[in-house]
Amino acid sequence: MAKIKIAHLLHSLGGVDVYLRLLLNNIDTDSFENIVIHGTKDTNVPFLDKNKKNVKEYKISVFREISVINDLKATYQTYQILKKEHPDLLHTHSAKGGMIGRVLGPLLGIKVIYTPHAFSYLSAQNSLKKGVFLSIEKLLVKRSILLLATSNSEKKRAIDEVGFDPKNTIVFNNCIEPISKIDTLTIPKTWPDYYICTVGRPSYQKNIEHMIRVISEVNKELRIHLVIMGVGPVSDQLESVQSLIQELDMTTEVTLLSWTERTDVFNIIKQSKFYISTARYEGMPYSVIESLALSKPCIVTNCDGNRDLIIDGHNGFVISEELMQFKDKILVLLGDDKLLESMSKNSQQTFSDNFSIKKNINQLEAIYRSYN
Incomplete structure (x- = not known):
């Protein structure tokens, strides 16, 4: 044939x-x-x-x-x-x-x-x-x-x-x-061990400014570092993000990483507490699928793609863009080890059942x- x-x-x-x-x-x-x-x-x-x-x-x-x-x-x-x-x-x-x-x-x-x-x-x-x-x-x-x-x-x-x-x-x-092996980083690690992360160029779609404001509010109660991966040549809102980080005095609390090897992205997601997305829209985001494959719960906006991957309260939280709601869910997950462990197991199962x-x-x- x-x-x-x-x-x-x-x-x-x-x-x-x-x-x-x-x-x-x-x-x-x-x-x-x-x-x-x-x-x-x-x-x-x-x-x-x-x-x-x-x-x-x-x-x-x-x-x-x-x-x-x-x-x-x-x-x-x-x-x-x-x-x-x-x-x-x-x-x-x-x-x-x-x-x-x-x-x-x-x-x-x-x-x-x-x-x-x-x-x-x-x-x-x-x-x-x-x-x-x-x-x-x-x-x-x-x-x-x-x-x-x-x-x-x-x-x-x-x-x-x-x-x-x-x-x-x-x-x-x-x-x-399936992500069966996590390679060592090919880039220097310049951020602390206790962190959450995201993948997404500073752009209207990814709404990184909103994420920065959320983390600023979280850190008024509990210090957590944010690693942002994917800052590349088409990051049209990079200057806006950098200015906001300066304005909120968060230069030691946020790491901006340029495009790097996918193996590095996997390593950074795997070592994080969980994944976060403040995207205004998506199709079906690979970074969230990768996070599920790496047994990471996700706190995400209620947009296309995100809502297809995350079941609220099961393998993460699906919420509106409302700042204080984001803050509250991050604090909940950071403060409850049993919930974090349960959602981590559910994340991996969600991937295995549906997205391989x-x-x-x-x-x-x-x-x-x-x-x-």
């Missing part, structure tokens, strides 16, 4: 990059052939398949920022690649990949799967911009396109807000490989086969 050829179209950064690499590392190479179409400046790390062989890749002029010239150029480049490769399926990821792919797929007679990884309009900081982004999403809704959500919350949003047909909307939860890609990859393979 011939292999099903799948072209993946994306700007390969952050969680989208993690998603694709996990997919490629686990999907059956006897049944599927994958190619990757991604940006010229997003990643230089080769994509590898299950057998550690390089996956064919093409680079195009796709960037995070909106640019009429670059976006048209990327669309033409993708058109040429798809004409050459003739894939059976086009799996488009995130806003840019989704936009280009949903235009070209129907033109070329290629079936399209679209995974938003959190809809772009959720990133808008004003109602006008949000309305424009949402209108674009609605404009590109087509019956011939399958929406493959990363969580049940994202599926619900796709149907209720964007207008996708429930019959063409399904879920494949983000999932990861070793168990779940056959679900995605079945989706590809049925849609081909």
